[in-house]
Amino acid sequence: MNHETERFQRHRSWLRRFEPVIHYTHGEQFFATDVDTYVQESSLWVLRPDEQPECLIPEGKLTLERLAKFRPEILGAVTYIKFIEPLDVAALASYHLKQMGRSLFHKEDQNIFRAGLGRLARVGYSSRFVDALFSLSLLARGRVPGDAGAAAVLVYKKMQAEHENYCYYGRVIHQSGWVVLQYWFFYVFNNWRSGFFGANDHESDWEMINIYLSGSESSELKPEWVAYASHDFSGDDLRRRWDDPEVQKVGEHPVIYAGAGSHASYFSKGEYLTEMELPFLAPLVRLVDKVQVILKRKAKQGRNASGEKGNSFNVFRIPFVDYARGDGLSIGEGQEKSWDEPNLIEPVTPWVKNYRGLWGFFARDPISGENAPGGPRYNRDGSVRRVWYDPVGWAGLDKVPPPDRLLEVINQHQIELETERKSISHEIEQKQERLFNLGVEINSMKERPHLKANYQKCQVEITTLSGELATLRAHMAEDEAITEALEQYTEGIRRGGREPARAHIQHAHHPETTTEKRFGKMAEIWAAASISLMMIGFVALVIFWRHYLIFGLVGLVSLIVFIEAGFRRQLSSLIISLTTGLVIVAALVLLFEFFWEIVVVAVLVAGGYMLWENLRELWA
Amino acid sequence: LNTSPTYNFIIVNMWQKRKTRYTPEQHRQVTILAYLLLLETVIMFILGVYHFTLNHGPQLLSLWLSGQSMISGQAFTFDDFIRQLTIYAGQQRLIPALVESATLFLLTILGLSGAIGFFRIWRIAWTQAVFVQGVSLLISLILYFINKPRHIFLLMIYGVFMVFYLHYADVQAVFHTRVQE
Numbered sequence: 001m002n003h004e005t006e007r008f009q010r011h012r013s014w015l016r017r018f019e020p021v022i023h024y025t026h027g028e029q030f031f032a033t034d035v036d037t038y039v040q041e042s043s044l045w046v047l048r049p050d051e052q053p054e055c056l057i058p059e060g061k062l063t064l065e066r067l068a069k070f071r072p073e074i075l076g077a078v079t080y081i082k083f084i085e086p087l088d089v090a091a092l093a094s095y096h097l098k099q100m101g102r103s104l105f106h107k108e109d110q111n112i113f114r115a116g117l118g119r120l121a122r123v124g125y126s127s128r129f130v131d132a133l134f135s136l137s138l139l140a141r142g143r144v145p146g147d148a149g150a151a152a153v154l155v156y157k158k159m160q161a162e163h164e165n166y167c168y169y170g171r172v173i174h175q176s177g178w179v180v181l182q183y184w185f186f187y188v189f190n191n192w193r194s195g196f197f198g199a200n201d202h203e204s205d206w207e208m209i210n211i212y213l214s215g216s217e218s219s220e221l222k223p224e225w226v227a228y229a230s231h232d233f234s235g236d237d238l239r240r241r242w243d244d245p246e247v248q249k250v251g252e253h254p255v256i257y258a259g260a261g262s263h264a265s266y267f268s269k270g271e272y273l274t275e276m277e278l279p280f281l282a283p284l285v286r287l288v289d290k291v292q293v294i295l296k297r298k299a300k301q302g303r304n305a306s307g308e309k310g311n312s313f314n315v316f317r318i319p320f321v322d323y324a325r326g327d328g329l330s331i332g333e334g335q336e337k338s339w340d341e342p343n344l345i346e347p348v349t350p351w352v353k354n355y356r357g358l359w360g361f362f363a364r365d366p367i368s369g370e371n372a373p374g375g376p377r378y379n380r381d382g383s384v385r386r387v388w389y390d391p392v393g394w395a396g397l398d399k400v401p402p403p404d405r406l407l408e409v410i411n412q413h414q415i416e417l418e419t420e421r422k423s424i425s426h427e428i429e430q431k432q433e434r435l436f437n438l439g440v441e442i443n444s445m446k447e448r449p450h451l452k453a454n455y456q457k458c459q460v461e462i463t464t465l466s467g468e469l470a471t472l473r474a475h476m477a478e479d480e481a482i483t484e485a486l487e488q489y490t491e492g493i494r495r496g497g498r499e500p501a502r503a504h505i506q507h508a509h510h511p512e513t514t515t516e517k518r519f520g521k522m523a524e525i526w527a528a529a530s531i532s533l534m535m536i537g538f539v540a541l542v543i544f545w546r547h548y549l550i551f552g553l554v555g556l557v558s559l560i561v562f563i564e565a566g567f568r569r570q571l572s573s574l575i576i577s578l579t580t581g582l583v584i585v586a587a588l589v590l591l592f593e594f595f596w597e598i599v600v601v602a603v604l605v606a607g608g609y610m611l612w613e614n615l616r617e618l619w620a
Numbered sequence: 621l622n623t624s625p626t627y628n629f630i631i632v633n634m635w636q637k638r639k640t641r642y643t644p645e646q647h648r649q650v651t652i653l654a655y656l657l658l659l660e661t662v663i664m665f666i667l668g669v670y671h672f673t674l675n676h677g678p679q680l681l682s683l684w685l686s687g688q689s690m691i692s693g694q695a696f697t698f699d700d701f702i703r704q705l706t707i708y709a710g711q712q713r714l715i716p717a718l719v720e721s722a723t724l725f726l727l728t729i730l731g732l733s734g735a736i737g738f739f740r741i742w743r744i745a746w747t748q749a750v751f752v753q754g755v756s757l758l759i760s761l762i763l764y765f766i767n768k769p770r771h772i773f774l775l776m777i778y779g780v781f782m783v784f785y786l787h788y789a790d791v792q793a794v795f796h797t798r799v800q801e
């Protein structure tokens with residue numbers, strides 16, 4: 001067995017050892033599968049600017065080898081795979097009838113999804129209004145046809161019936177002292193929108209997780225961190241320490257809860273409120289984000305007991321629920337279905353390396369939500385994904401040394417600091433000597449008018465030098481404090497102590513709690529109907545009571561806002577906010593009407609108070 | 621009077637709990653606010669009566685009770701009364717004025733129960749008091765933009781002062797409306 005084969009076998013065994021367990025949600029239709037069958041069922045297309053799409057390789061002729069072949073294309077051309085051919089009306093009707101029948105008569109069927117509390121009942125009015133805009137925008141944007149999800153289900157079922165498989169693609173990367181196990185999961189379709197009231201549908205879906213191990217090729221490996229790719233999160237927030245209670249494990253296998261339809265990965269089961277952003281509302285989103293940050297800083301709010309910031313929602317983002325309930329099919333160690341042998345894509349296999357196009361239908365959606373993703377190595381635009389070339393930096397681990405190198409790194413840093421302190425100390429001595437000389441010089445010149453110019457020059461030099469000396473001493477004090485902290489840190493590590501597992505997390509994405517999901521059926525109906533009712537009310541006002549439009553609108557909006565606040569149990573905060581607003585207006589009115597009287601009273605009160613304070617001090 | 625040991629134990633225990641839950645200063649602030657709310661209630665009642673009288677409320681009431689038409693002086697049915705009331709209301713801008721006095725009477729009742737709540741330290745009383753101030757400020761502002769009667773400035777000043785006082789940390793602490801830092 002040569003060295004390469006041995007290495008290959010070793011990597012395969014590592015991937016096998018830590019391969020995750022995935023729990024899907026009741027109603028999920030697509031599971032992690034292989035790309036070979038998908039490609040065989042698909043055709044390859046190219047869309048060049050100002051041209052009709054051209055089929056490069058028809059269905060049945062496409063293979064991974066042919067996909068990997070390099071094809072020069074003009075600038076602006078998009079190469080994509082097309083998996084689904086639209087269903088005819090009869091097939092579509094038959095599919096939907098079967099679904100309806102199952103939903104009505106087989107309530108425990110694994111394939112039937114029940115949403116529970118609607119997402120609109122969980123968010124406020126502005127978000128509902130922005131959501132209505134988003135739904136309307138789907139009519140203007142390119143999107144995956146409505147029957148594509150149904151057709152994909154049928155084709156995927158056929159594929160699984162012929163060759164049932166549950167597999168992942170893996171690679172092992174060595175970076176900055178870490179050994180990274182990267183697992184890629186391929187799904188033939190993302191039906192989050194059509195199947196689970198989510199944001200988008202698209203053909204094919206690539207999801208990924210990383211496991212970070214300390215050790216080396218020759219020594220024993222130890223899992224330290226794990227990071228799951230999830231919608232909007234990046235950097236430190238993506239990763240969890242292996243001993244974090246949030247990371248559930250089956251033996252050495254981390255557990256993933258996959259979002260229904262979206263297949264996004266979560267550490268805990270539950271329903272996650274996620275937000276999408278419309279590009280034209282981006283400036284407003286940024287503005288509201290900034291205001292929220294300022295308000296939270298002022299109110300010292302937003303962090304829970306563990307110091308993490310909770311879920312905070314921006315009214316200009318569209319809320320969607322990602323259902324990661326984990327009550328459906330499970331794949332992995334000791335589960336209903338097992339993983340096939342790992343497919344290694346390292347060294348980079350030709351189809352991963354050479355195919356830079358989309359892995360599914362190009363819907364021409366300008367905000368890309370409905371366009372298929374690129375492959376594991378590439379983004380939609382053909383550039384290399386960060387997680388591919390920098391998996392350590394992607395999860396914010398580039399500043400964390402592996403545990404086996406930690407003491408060495410600290411020691412090295414302490415030596416550097418010591419060297420720096422010596423150099424600063426030497427510099428301080430020199431400058432101090434010069435400052436003494438200047439001090440003596442300036443004192444001697446004080447009563448010599450003919451040395452006025454030298455005196456002034458000396459004064460400037462003393463000020464500059466004194467400032468430099470103060471800066472150096474401050475630097476020296478900082479270095480000493482850091483050295484001291486490093487010594488204590490080293491001592492703590494030697495005693496076996498570790499910093500809290502979640503200290504690095506800024507924004508943790510938690511599933512919604514039962515308190516957040518407490519709204520009743522009435523509240524859900526209200527949430528679904530309120531925006532439409534407001535619009536109907538507005539039209540009625542315009543037609544029948546135009547003279548009272550302003551009063552009517554104020555009344556209508558107030559009524560709806562009060563009902564909503566009642567449902568959300570926020571009536572008290574609404575009353576307080578409104579009263580505060582009225583106080584501000586009333587204060588302005590009073591200021592406008594009685595400006596001089598208020599000034600006189602304020603001056604008198606201030607004068608009286610000062611007098612009282614002074615007299616009290618005098619008597620005391 | 622129930623003088624059983626159990627009853628006495630419960631009463632003494634409740635009283636001690638109540639006494640130990642708040643500082644004397646907090647209690648003093650709440651009591652002052654309760655009296656201020658009572659005073660506001662009286663002012664609102666007087667204003668309500670004033671508006672009712674100003675807008676021919678007693679005459680209309682006596683008309684309704686005696687069954688006399690205001691315009692012709694003839695006996696009429698309830699439907700006639702409503703019709704004539706509507707005509708009269710249109711002429712005299714009666715409806716807004718009646719709504720205004722009715723709101724003031726309603727606020728009087730709410731303010732009174734709020735004041736009792738402050739004496740008894742009911743948790744809802746704080747929100748109720750804020751609500752009363754909100755509605756009273758709203759009425760004042762509406763009246764200010766319609767016909768600026770001088771007395772609404774008193775209501776406005778009183779409302780602004782009360783809202784500030786209600787947000788005083790000691791008062792909020794008693795009603796648990798502020799999270800303890």
